Amino acid sequence: MIPLAQLPTAPFPQASVAAPNPQYPDEMAQREIVNAINTDFERRRKERQPWDLQWKLNLEFLLGNQYVYANAVEGKLKPHRRLYWYQEQQVFNQIRPIYLTRTARLTNMKPMVRVRPGSSEQDDIYATHVSTAVLKQNWFDDECPKKLAELVHWLEIQGTAFKMLRWDPQAGRFLGLLEQPTEEDIPPTIGAVPGSASEKTRVVRVHEGDLTTDIVPAEFVYPDTIWRNDVSDCESIIIARVRSVKSIRDQYGVNVKAETVETTQLQPLMSTGSMFEREPCYVGVSVPLKDHVVEKHHMEKPSGQYPFGRYIIVAGDKVLYYKEELPYKVGKDDTHAIPLVRAVCEPRPGCFFGIAVIERLIPIQRRYNRVRNLISEHLKRVGIGQWTKPNNACPDSALWQGPGAVINFNPIAGMKPEPVHWDSLPVEFKQEIEWCLQEFTTISGVSELSRFSEAPPGVKAGVALSIAQEQDETRLTITASSIERAIVEWSKMRLRMYRQFVLPDRKRVVRDVGSNDIAEIVAWSSSDIRSDDVVLEAGPGLSDTPAQQQQKIYDMLESPAQLFRDANGQITTETKKNIFEGLRLAMPEIAEPDEDSRDRKRIARENMLLKQGIMPPVFTFDNHPMHIQRHNWERKTAWYEAIIKRPEGAMIVKAFDDHNAIHASLLQRAMMQANMFNPQQAQLMMPQRPAKPVVGPFPEKEPITTPPTRRRG
Structure with missing residues (x-):
């Protein structure tokens, strides 16, 4: 498995096995549950193995280790060996700049959401304003722009990424300190006097609690079958991750037996480059981890047997948590559902996992490397040179002397040693390179205008450049639309989760900054969140650079419609401030606000x-x-x-x-x-x-x- 950023310690509400739970099964039922989940997990893992190999191969090509291939029989990546000693294996990585360009343009999206009222009643309109303010505050408090960038990176590498919601009781506004009785396995408060009351209590920090979003790579998610269109179509989903035995014991109070868990580490295995210049190549090699175990979160959606779903955590041969109810009511009409939102780079019809652009670029990259290496081999043959000579005319070492050396030879049949005269490079090589570069543009949706900051060959007019830029944006629309749909669905789940966990009689506050830069403190509770009809607000385009956004502002300033002027034909100070912000310039100090x-x-x-x-x-x-x-x-x-x-x-x-x-x-x-x-x-x-x-x-x-x-x- 590729070393990935580990998920947070508590993706769902935690519960100790020792805690009273009337639904907790007996020992025999536990063994049956563990065997069933482990057997089902192994089946899902084998079914997903081709996708695992493809994701590893995508990452290797992105990092520049491009002389490897996926061996489906062994389930590993194997290196490509040289056929001849002089064969070059240099890497001319075109995937990396395409990846950086696509991620930069997709992360340039500024998706902000708003909530539409469920009716025309004034209470619903007021609740809509509160819901929008709550979503905006959580967007910045939870560092969602940073997590959106992480989601885009995983989309480009694996073709699929997920957002998982959880309620964190240690997040949100700090309320104060609370003394609780000390349990046997919990140390008392630091500095407590022996024999005093403080020795038997511990001080904990109390927070309001808030939503937290985790970005889950596709490698952690195992659907019941690969052939599902979305999370809502899956009967159950297993989220598996590797954890140490100690961390599980600290969290659940259960000792589990360590398993044989393998992870992937980059190790030098072969050399690439030319026949005179060697470059180290690192290939992923499976390395076992000690004292680790695979923790499996089994989430089953509501059914006839389990009306509220089922949530089970299994590690090794132990059941860490069991409840016949999913923890979150994030489905439609506040029903129990799996708190997972899926986004894809390119959809694969009828399949749960999407297609990454890198996957489609790998054949073109291999051919491009081969053509460039053949050109390099040809140039080195011409530069170093080869000789033809009659047998026994002179020793071979005489032909490899430095400049100005005298070569003594014995003329045989009137013949002498002569250098080989090579023909010029065939034009087909150049045509093949141009074809490969054009294929890179067609498949990735990133033209020379975006990748190299220069116009494509033969394109000089401004209208043609605008058309080329619009075509780039059109090719990225599929990925951008999937991200936007995921954000809308994720925002709906956030509102439903607030309705579930925020108490109706406990007021919270949210800060809403209006158009006049006035911070308004709004008190709200779960009863104020009524509608979950979320829509996206209009934002900048995918290909809108800062210079293009500034040019739009200049065009509107010069427009005869006088869009920025008031009834008196003047530009107010507030409008000037917004214009300077759009131009990404600082407001001059001399521009003091007027009296109005x-x-x-x-x-x-x-x-x-x-x-x-x-x-x-x-x-x-x-x-x-x-x-x-x-x-x-x-x-x-x-x-x-x-x-x-x-x-x-x-x-x-x-x-x-x-x-x-x-x-x-x-x-x-x-x-x-x-x-x-x-x-x-x-x-x-x-x-x-x-x-x-x-x-x-x-x-x-x-x-x-x-x-x-x-x-x-």
Whole structure:
């Protein structure tokens, strides 16, 4: 097995064998379960053996060890031996740059999801906003962009990769420390005084718990049969991984017998290169591991015999965990299902595992290496030279002397030693190389424009370059679409798992940053996650480089439609900031926000407090018409209509009414003072739209007054 990144220690909820479990089988039933799962696992392993060899071969070619082949009889990789001593085995790796280009373009995807409401009710619209904010926060808290890149790399190597969800009770927001009674096998708190109460307790860290996603390579996944289209079609799936006996004993408290487990290590086995330049070649060799065992997670989907499915963990001859219920309700309508999401590089119809692009490039790479090596052998024959001479005309060593040497020979029948005159390299060699390079482009979907940053031969016009780039993106669409579908399904499972594990009476908080860069703290619980209708938001294209994205912004700036300008034909400071972010430039310090921008941000902060029933302060320097107008706009949103239906809705309505009344009082007082000196200025201070702002009732307490203005002179 190829050495892969090990999975986390706890992919599913853990349970000790000693824990009370009414479903736990007796000793005889345990032996039957172990024998059944081990026998079934061995059958699945043999059925998947051709795919295992292909994945190993893909990795060898990617790393540059390209003179090996898969021996299906022995189940191993074998080296290609030289037929002649002068035969060259240099590697001209074209797979590596293709792999890097494809992974770079696929990881350039910025897939962000949003949730659509299940109905037009205001509560559902509010819950949709909460669900979207929860998904976005988990996306960054769980480092999902990094895991997405890992998923893409495994897709390109093995053709298939998986996302597995689990609930981690040690993740999420830290709540505090808790003292628990110390068990016999758990050490007490560090620094505890002997004989004291602290010696019999231990301090543990308590967290809220949160979702964690693990990227699972295809090598760990064993379906019930290879001929399934997706995870939902499988009756059961086994996830197997190699673990040490000690780690299993520490986690489950069970001593298991070590097994004969083999892993693959790279060892120097042969040399490649030219006949004068040798390069070491490393080939995977099976090496046994000591004190290790294969841990098998058997997940069985719901059936007539097991309505909630079944989840069993087996290692060696022991049952580590048994429960006739899958741990997660991630299926449709919150039913029990296997928390595994599949993505493929290229689909293989009717097969569980997809096709990697490297698999299709291997025959072309072998032919390309052979042609390049034949050219190298020909050039070295011409450079070193060969001689023809009559027998006994001169010793052979005389022909290998340095420049300027005198060659003595005996003329025989008027003949003398002469160098062999070679013909020029046949043009078919060059044609074969061009054909191979074209095949690389056709199969991989990566043209010279993307791989070498230069235009293909014969392509000079800008329109032709754009067409070539669009063709590259079209070839990558299959892989990109599979990744997007996996992200949507994975996001649905995340929402369903939050509904399962987050308590309905325990509020959590999520930070939502709006368009005004105002961080809003939203309190939510499982009852706020209603819809799991997840869709992808629009993002940059696969082939959109930073320069192309910048050019799009420049084109929109020069567009007659004036897309970035407001009603007055001006570009606001907030829009300028977004433009600079799109151009990937820093905002100049001289570009200070204008007064309207400052007022809008202050109004957004006030709205955030008012929706929590908190009365923000009102100042005389506020732009009262804008405040009244935008506070009323906030009261017309679905958010506000959903909030006021809650128990605290009356308090929020009163906060908005009182706050707007204070703004109206100060606006009226300022207009009266301005009318005494400049009637035109007072007319400008009045709100234009609507002409007379509609505000709530005035508070019973005395309104805020401003100090009288002292006239000069």
